[in-house]
């Protein structure tokens with residue numbers, strides 16, 4: 055079985071920084087650490103409202119040539135321009151609603167077909183690998199191929215929620231498996247992301263044909279507990295108690 059790549063999404067490092075308006079924790083430091091600790095790429099979502107990383111973070115992360123960057127953007131003119139000005143290695147086109155807490159579902163490829171086709175062609179001319187974030191639906195996979203995307207990323211939010219709640223996920227996993235097999239049969243590289251935890255990654259890694267996982271919120275959340283011991287002990291040393 056070929057190795058599955060891990061893309062580490064560092065958006066929520068920026069969320070913590072932005073909550074206090076400080077300069078730490080620095081997403082650039084997180085990007086470097088992710089790669090040092092074995093991530094295959096770093097994912098960042100430049101949202102319209104800049105609630106995670108901002109334009110300056112993006113510039114600095116892209117400048118670090120040793121880090122393969124996967125930039126998630128909405129299919130807008132503004133984001134296309136920014137991506138062409140700061141070309142990352144990979145782009146994942148995602149839907150975006152201002153009022154949502156996180157990316158709630160896959161792209162509506164049918165509704166945005168004309169615009170997406172132009173956007174994908176512009177990005178591919180700059181040698182950027184383009185992926186589209188979609189639901190595990192055969193019709194959407196066919197459309198992704200028609201649009202000339204290099205890859206699809208399957209939204210795993212629903213199955214991850216079912217696994218977290220210890221509910222039956224058999225019909226959802228069948229749907230995802232069918233989608234991966236179909237995508238692979240038409241030469242579309244397949245990725246998976248959203249809501250992944252240790253438990254759901256253990257389930258999904260058994261499906262044949264996933265080449266990349268993109269994981270963010272859980273990695274940042276779990277890192278708090280992995281790191282608390284070291285940070286508290288260091289403070290104790292500093293204050294001499």
Ligand code: PXP
Pocket residue numbers: 063065099126146148156157187207246247248249250268269270271272
């Ligand atoms: N993949 C895509 C396309 C996403 O939009 C997101 C969320 O920004 C992720 C992966 C990561 O999701 P999570 O933070 O829930 O792991």
